[in-house]
Amino acid sequence: MPQLQNAASLSGAVGGIGEKTRDPSLFQPSASEVNLYQLHVEDLLSLNSHAEEDLTVTDLDNKLLLCDLLDISPVLTEAASAIIDDSFTRCFKSNTPEPWNWNLYLAPLWCLGVIFRYGILFPIRVVLLAVGWIIFMALFFPIHMALKGHDTLRKQLERGLVEFMCSVFVASWTGVVNYHGPRPSRRAKQVFVANHTSMIDFIILEQMTAFAVIMQKYTGWVGFLQTTVLESLGCIWFNRLESKDRLVVVQKLKKHVEDPDSNPLLVFPEGTCVNNEYTVMFKKGAFELGCTVCPIAIKYNKIFVDAFWNSKKQSFTMHLMRLMTSWAVVCDVWYLEPQTLHPGETHIEFAGRVRDLIAKRAGIKKVPWDGYLKYYRPSPKLTEKKYTPAPFFIGLYAHGSPKEEAVTQ
Amino acid sequence: MGNSSSLLTQYDLEDLQNHTNHLFSQREIVSLYERFCALDRTGKGFISADEFMGVPEFAVNPLCQRLLKMLEGLNFKEFIALLSAFSARATQQDKINFIFRVYDTDANGKVTASDILQVLRDLSGSFLSDKQRELVLNQALEQAGYTKDSALTTEDFSKVLGNLKMEVEVPVD
Numbered sequence: 216m217p218q219l220q221n222a223a224s225l226s227g228a229v230g231g232i233g234e235k236t237r238d239p240s241l242f243q244p245s246a247s248e249v250n251l252y253q254l255h256v257e258d259l260l261s262l263n264s265h266a267e268e269d270l271t272v273t274d275l276d277n278k279l280l281l282c283d284l285l286d287i288s289p290v291l292t293e294a295a296s297a298i299i300d301d302s303f304t305r306c307f308k309s310n311t312p313e314p315w316n317w318n319l320y321l322a323p324l325w326c327l328g329v330i331f332r333y334g335i336l337f338p339i340r341v342v343l344l345a346v347g348w349i350i351f352m353a354l355f356f357p358i359h360m361a362l363k364g365h366d367t368l369r370k371q372l373e374r375g376l377v378e379f380m381c382s383v384f385v386a387s388w389t390g391v392v393n394y395h396g397p398r399p400s401r402r403a404k405q406v407f408v409a410n411h412t413s414m415i416d417f418i419i420l421e422q423m424t425a426f427a428v429i430m431q432k433y434t435g436w437v438g439f440l441q442t443t444v445l446e447s448l449g450c451i452w453f454n455r456l457e458s459k460d461r462l463v464v465v466q467k468l469k470k471h472v473e474d475p476d477s478n479p480l481l482v483f484p485e486g487t488c489v490n491n492e493y494t495v496m497f498k499k500g501a502f503e504l505g506c507t508v509c510p511i512a513i514k515y516n517k518i519f520v521d522a523f524w525n526s527k528k529q530s531f532t533m534h535l536m537r538l539m540t541s542w543a544v545v546c547d548v549w550y551l552e553p554q555t556l557h558p559g560e561t562h563i564e565f566a567g568r569v570r571d572l573i574a575k576r577a578g579i580k581k582v583p584w585d586g587y588l589k590y591y592r593p594s595p596k597l598t599e600k601k602y603t604p605a606p607f608f609i610g611l612y613a614h615g616s617p618k619e620e621a622v623t624q
Numbered sequence: 625m626g627n628s629s630s631l632l633t634q635y636d637l638e639d640l641q642n643h644t645n646h647l648f649s650q651r652e653i654v655s656l657y658e659r660f661c662a663l664d665r666t667g668k669g670f671i672s673a674d675e676f677m678g679v680p681e682f683a684v685n686p687l688c689q690r691l692l693k694m695l696e697g698l699n700f701k702e703f704i705a706l707l708s709a710f711s712a713r714a715t716q717q718d719k720i721n722f723i724f725r726v727y728d729t730d731a732n733g734k735v736t737a738s739d740i741l742q743v744l745r746d747l748s749g750s751f752l753s754d755k756q757r758e759l760v761l762n763q764a765l766e767q768a769g770y771t772k773d774s775a776l777t778t779e780d781f782s783k784v785l786g787n788l789k790m791e792v793e794v795p796v797d
Contacts, residue, residue, distance in 0.1 A: 216751065277667065280763075280764045280767050281764040281765060281767065281768040282784045282785050283725075283764075284744065284760070284761060284764050285740065285784055286723075286785055286788070287687065287726065287743065287747070288719070289791040290685060290686065290687050290747065291687065291691075291722070291723065291726065291789070291790060292790050292792060293681075293685055293690050294682060294685040294687055295681040295707060295710045295792045296678070296681075297681035297685065298663075298679065298695070298791045299656065299659060299681050299707070299710075299792055299794055299795075300659065300683070301680075301681040302681070303679065303680050303681060304662065304678075308662065366745070377772070397731065535719055538797075568760050588680040592677055592680075592683055593680045593683050593684050
């Protein structure tokens with residue numbers, strides 16, 4: 216597996232929207248890198264002094280040089296290996312559960328289960344959810360309007376209401392959530408980070424503490440909720456497709472953590488939903504804010520349903536339907552020890568260290584890929600950085616001088 | 625995506641195995657079929673270039689464009705026939721033939737210096753100038769007993785390239 220340690224830092228260099236807008240001349244390696252190679256080549260091409268006498272070329276030696284140039288097998292092997300199985304696609308694969316072995320008693324039991332889930336559980340849950348919504352709306356908007364002047368009281372009530380609504384949500388899929396570790400406290404200069412599997416991560420965490428989350432702005436009924444309810448919590452929006460948006464968002468984040476009255480900030484540094492078996496690289500944005508980072512690890516138990524939301528395959532509504540027609544959603548949430556930047560550690564290393572903690576606690580594997588590669592192609596700069604023309608120089612060093620003059624660039 | 629091995633019957637598996645000269649085991653073919661279906665997101669029966677480029681590990685490979693021309697639009701049978709060169713059971717000749725095909729873009733059975741230069745350009749990109757590449761290549765060709773106008777065949781490739789190690793393990797669960 217090629218080591219792409221640069222992937223996170225190059226997330227900014229990930230190409231623009233679509234390949235048509237990419238101008239290859241923008242992605243040349245730096246002048247100093249090219250110069251280094253040029254120097255090597257000129258050095259070798261100009262070695263005239265030991266020309267004929269030292270060249271004890273046997274037939275074997277002759278062919279070795281051409282064979283170095285022609286042998287592209289390592290590159291091809293890596294390409295084929297990527298085609299056959301690659302760690303990035305594995306992060307987003309939802310494993311379909313093995314079908315039960317049908318036999319005389321399991322098949323009817325399963326059918327009974329389906330009837331119960333769709334016919335009895337699902338309607339009860341829908342009713343529960345609807346009632347919860349009505350209560351929430353009936354209380355939230357009046358309070359929001361009426362208590363405009365009394366901000367502290369209003370915010371307290373709104374927080375309580377949001378926590379209530381999230382509990383209703385969790386109940387609507389019979390969520391069995393085990394929380395471990397000390398509950399988050401309200402303090403300035405702290406940010407919470409967690410691994411991301413589905414939007415329900417937010418709901419599960421929100422029912423315990425009213426976080427202000429930073430999330431992608433959606434349209435539809437989710438978007439409506441975002442603009443009305445979640446704004447009041449201090450949530451921050453971004454747009455994945457706007458690369459300049461990043462700086463604006465970082466400013467907003469900084470402002471938020473400075474304010475001691477604001478709700479604790481929750482960030483999902485992976486930037487996208489991953490299938491809870493792997494974690495992709497953490498973006499360093501949340502780690503550059505100069506505050507303590509409190510990691511949260513979330514691990515879902517797939518026993519009844521797989522909570523991974525494959526946003527490319529399903530809408531959020533369909534995803535919710537699936538959860539609501541399953542027996543239960545079981546998960547564990549661990550609140551881990553707050554971490555600060557170690558002296559001499561870069562932000563990227565800090566992000567990596569926190570990711571290690573979360574991955575270890577949740578028992579999930581790490582892959583060195585940027586989650587945004589789900590939306591963009593890798594920039595040609597990554598290819599340039601990874602592949603240097605080593606065979607040339609191994610071959611040339613081994614077999615000494617040419618007979619022709621140096622070529623100056 | 626359902627349990628895809630149920631879509632391949634025993635008859636299909638044997639047919640596919642014969643087509644690839646038994647270079648893949650039946651379990652490997654099933655694994656490859658699942659992978660093919662996963663990459664072919666819209667279920668067309670072949671994988672488009674865009675779907676291949678959606679694999680970042682593939683997209684950063686300098687030879688990806690060349691391989692794309694060989695791979696895109698293939699149905700599953702042709703796909704595994706092409707990839708069979710990477711099986712541990714494949715012969716040296718199979719591997720050499722594959723490498724030859726990568727170089728021989730116009731498929732006329734001959735690889736000229738300009739064909740080789742194009743592949744070298746893909747590999748070394750902006751690190752070297754065209755002139756430097758040409759110089760290095762001509763020197764190498766002469767030392768091996770060819771000229772810059774020679775057209776190499778698969779036999780020449782076999783002679784020049786010794787023992788090749790080019791295999792990929794197909795994960796079977």
